[in-house]
Amino acid sequence: MHCPFCNAADSKVIDSRLAAEGCQIRRRRECISCGERFTTFESYEVVMPRVIKSNGKNEPFDEAKLRRSLMHALQKRPVTQEQIEAVLSDIQLKIRRLGERDVKSRMIGEIVMQALFALDHVAYVRFASVYQDFQDVEAFRRQIEQMQQREQECEKHDV
Structure with a gap:
């Protein structure tokens, strides 16, 4: 690690502690050349798979896009x-646990729909209407009927 004071390449670790609820390591370092002390943070990098769009194009996973949709x-x-x-x-x-380098956008949509179904049924239908490109009221009706059937099946399994 280069010293931020003198740009020397060598430093020694004086102290290491967990930070950010265990997601980072805070290291206190001392420069071998100038003796100045500085702090660094180390964290893991999570690599999300690439998304294969319905038109066949690949693009990086975009958390901001997912957040906006939700x-x-x-x-x-x-x-x-x-x-x-x-x-x-x-x-x-769930997307990372698929263990794939590339994931079809359709699979991501299904995972989102499962999550929204569990969280809020209105949001589930809203998302489904865009995701599945509803063209008329009948499509909404079919989706709501499927949701109700799914809910009844879940209730049967809970009994």
């Missing part, structure tokens, strides 16, 4: 920011 579906719904952040993290975790 926020749009959840607009004016009784859901806290903490719940949204938890769902966002859960979706990303």
Whole structure:
């Protein structure tokens, strides 16, 4: 690690501690050349898979795009920011756990729909209407019927 004071290449670690709830390591360092002390933070890098769009193009996973989609579906719904952040993290975790370098956008959409179904049914239908490109009221009706059937099946399994 280069010293920020004299730009020397060598430094020694004096102290290491966990930071950011265990997601980072805080290291206190001392420059071998000038003796100045400085702090560095080390964290892991999570690499998300690339997204294969329906037209076949590849693009990097875009967390901001996912967040916007969720926020749009959840607009004016009784859901806290903490719940949204938890769902966002859960979706990303599920995508990473697929273990693929490339994931089809359709798969990501299905994961998002599962998460929204569990969180808020109105947001689920809103997202589905855009994701599945509903063209008429009948498409909404079919989606709501499917949602109700799915909910009934879940209730049967809970009994």
